[in-house]
Amino acid sequence: xxxxxxxxxxxxxxxxxxxxxxxxxxxxxxxxxxxxxxxxxxxxxxxxxxxxxxxxxxxxxxxxxxxxxxxxxxxxxxxxxxxxxxxxxxxxxxxxxxxxxxxxxxxxxxxxxxxxxxxxxxxxxxxxxxxxxxxxxxxxxxxxxxxxxxxxxxxxxxxxxxxxxxxxxxxxxxxxxxxxxxxxxxxxxxxxxxxxxxxxxxxxxxxxxxxxxxxxxxxxxxxxxxxxxxxxxxxxxxxxxxxxxxxxxxxxxxxxxxxxxxxxxxxxxxxxxxxxxxxxxxxxxxxxxxxxxxxxxxxxxxxxxxxxxxxxxxxxxxxxxxxxxxxxxxxxxxxxxxxxxxxxxxxxxxxxxxxxxxxxxxxxxxxxx
Ligand SMILES: Nc1ncnc2c1ncn2[C@@H]1O[C@H](COP(=O)(O)OP(=O)(O)OP(=O)(O)O)[C@@H](O)[C@H]1O
Numbered sequence: 001x002x003x004x005x006x007x008x009x010x011x012x013x014x015x016x017x018x019x020x021x022x023x024x025x026x027x028x029x030x031x032x033x034x035x036x037x038x039x040x041x042x043x044x045x046x047x048x049x050x051x052x053x054x055x056x057x058x059x060x061x062x063x064x065x066x067x068x069x070x071x072x073x074x075x076x077x078x079x080x081x082x083x084x085x086x087x088x089x090x091x092x093x094x095x096x097x098x099x100x101x102x103x104x105x106x107x108x109x110x111x112x113x114x115x116x117x118x119x120x121x122x123x124x125x126x127x128x129x130x131x132x133x134x135x136x137x138x139x140x141x142x143x144x145x146x147x148x149x150x151x152x153x154x155x156x157x158x159x160x161x162x163x164x165x166x167x168x169x170x171x172x173x174x175x176x177x178x179x180x181x182x183x184x185x186x187x188x189x190x191x192x193x194x195x196x197x198x199x200x201x202x203x204x205x206x207x208x209x210x211x212x213x214x215x216x217x218x219x220x221x222x223x224x225x226x227x228x229x230x231x232x233x234x235x236x237x238x239x240x241x242x243x244x245x246x247x248x249x250x251x252x253x254x255x256x257x258x259x260x261x262x263x264x265x266x267x268x269x270x271x272x273x274x275x276x277x278x279x280x281x282x283x284x285x286x287x288x289x290x291x292x293x294x295x296x297x298x299x300x301x302x303x304x305x306x307x308x309x310x311x312x313x314x315x316x317x318x319x320x321x322x323x324x325x326x327x328x329x330x331x332x333x334x335x336x337x338x339x340x341x342x343x344x345x346x347x348x349x350x351x352x353x354x355x356x357x358x359x360x361x362x363x364x365x366x367x368x369x
Contacts, residue, residue: 001074001075001076001077001111001112001308001309001310001311001338002074002075002311002338003021003043003072003073003074003075003111003311003338003340004020004021004022004072004073004074004075004080005018005019005020005021005022005072005073006018006019006021006039006042006043006046006070006071006072007019007069007070007071007072008039008042008068008069008070009067009068009069009070009071010061010062010064010065010067010068010069011038011042011060011061011062011068011069011070012035012038012041012042012059012060012062012068012365013034013035013038013062013364013365014035014038014039014042014062014365014366015062015064015365017365017366017367019360019367019369020369021340021358022358023356023357023358024334024335024338024339024355024356024357025330025334025338025339025341025354025355025356025357025358026338026339026340026341026357026358026360027340027341027342027343027346027349027354027357027358027359027360028040028340028341028342028343028360028362028367029342029343029344029345029346029359029360029361029362030344030361030362030363031344031363032344034362034363034364034365035362035364035365035367036315036316036342036343036362037053037117037315037316037342039340039342039362039367040115040313040315040340040342041053041060042070043072043111043113043311043313043340044113044115044313045060045070045085046070046072046083046085046111047108047109047110047111047112047113047310047311048108048113049085049092049094049104049107049108052115052117057087057091057092058087058089060087061087061088066088066089067086067087067088068086068087068088069084069085069086069087070083070084070085071083071084071085072084072111074110074111076110076308077307077308081096081097081110081111082095082096082097082098083095083096083107083110083111084096084098085107092104094107096110105144109141111311112141112302112306112308112310112311113310113311113312113313114295114296114298114299114302114310114311114312114313115295115313115315116291116292116295116296116312116313116314116315116317117315117316117317118315118316118317118320120291120292120295121284121287121288121291123291123294124271124278124279124282124287124288124290124291125279125287128266128267128268128269131268131269132264132265132267132268134269134294135195135198135199135267135269136150138198138202138298138301139194139195139198141298141302142198142301142302142305143194146191146194149187149190149191149194150191152187153184153187153188153191153263153264153265154265156180156183156184156187157184157260157263157265159180160180160181160183160184160260161258161259161260163176163177163180164254164255164257164258164259164260165258165259167255171255172255177251181244181247184243184247184260184263185240185243185244185247188243188263188264189236189239189240189243191264192226192230192239192243192264192267193236193239195224195226195264195267196224196230196232198301199222199223199224199269200232201301201304202222202294202297202298202301203221203222205296205297205300205301206220206222206293206294206296206297207219207220207221207222209293209296209297209300209332210289210290210293212328212332213289213292213293213325213328213329213332214289214325214328215324215328218273218274218286218289219273219274219275220271220272220273220278220290220293221271221272221273221275222269222270222271222294223269223270223271223272224267224269225267225268225269225270226264226267227246227261227262227263227264227266227267228242228243228245228246228262229242229246230242230243243262243263246262247262250262271290271294273286273290278290285320285321285322285325288317288320288321289321289325292317292321292329296312296329296332296333299312299333299337309336309337309338310337311337311338311339311340312333312337312338312339312340313339313340314339314340314341314342315342316342316343316344318341318343318349319343319344319345319349323350326349326350326353327350327353330350330353330354331353334354334355334356335355
């Protein structure tokens, strides 16, 4: 997949800009706060219809305007597609080849991207909630049905928590608890199963990619840490039983605290480099490389799913990697994945290793190739 051009109208600090992005590697260079990230963000928004930085679409509209527009041409295996996304006070409108899409979900996924930004370091360093969000977003991108199951689980969880709170201190009726448990376990098992499968596939690619970036010096292992001992069995009834047993074990505690203490909403992930946990023992560079390997593994998972490589967006990350890691990264992907990179300077980038690259200077909302 290839993004051939992008046009922005009243998008953040861009009044109007039109770029031909026909190179395999496209580098946006400029000082801080000029609009480099805004450009990558616009490409991300064109793919997913929402920003990675904000949930408020209004922030994407230029301060002097009340409508913003992103237009792009994507080359897919089956032909060229024109994508258009407009934001206004009334919401957003999406068009594919000039035809307005009634459902945004029909638009999302026409262009596929993987973004790696400095804040992704939190996947390794941050709280379990951040890792669950990473997991859910990644699985959701390749299996749309997953997000629906998550929503159903979240709904049951709220209702079950309300019941646990109201039952205290009078004690809960077992019959009522049984009803909530059955629903929680039904959706919970589906989520755990999907997460187990996804992590298995993610592990395979992340390990290979991480070994590549570190020239074989580091072995990365991704481990699923469910909130109870969940068997990696093909048979869902085993998981079902284990979840039920766990709920009966924590019942008194749940009633005391008025909340559900077991289930996928308390899952976590752990990363090991050469057998040592990366969150605790990894250096900043190792943690960053781990997060990067996970994101790059997603590239391969998307390709497995849709038969084409997505576009890669690297926001301000090259300077954070040492030369060797940078070179390995570029050599691994530049021939097969179209990449957009932002940087404040080229000193840290090994230009000699780049093939078919274009440089764009970004200054105060204007771009010069
Ligand atoms: N809705 C908006 N309308 C106009 N300008 C905006 C809007 N939102 C953000 N900006 C401006 O965009 C600029 C930030 O751009 P961006 O985040 O792309 O910077 P950058 O070039 O990536 O910088 P850095 O190297 O620091 O990451 C800021 O000057 C900010 O004031």
